[in-house]
Amino acid sequence: MPAYWLLKSEPSTFSIEDLARSPKRTTCWEGVRNYQARNFLRSMSVGDLAFFIIATPTLRQS
Secondary structure, eight states, X not given: OOOEEEEEEOTTTOOHHHXXXXXXXXXXXXXXXXXXXXXXHHTOOTTOEEEEEEOOOOOOOO
């Protein structure tokens, strides 16, 4: 049974367009400094499912 993951990135660092241009729509995720997040990424397996979100600034209403 596949695991389910939620992945978040900053648009200036790695966007959904960058992922779409990657060979086979896969990539190596580098620069993860959080120890727990790094371990979670290492535990991912081929066939797992992920929901990829891009962090965007919220709009303020004046």
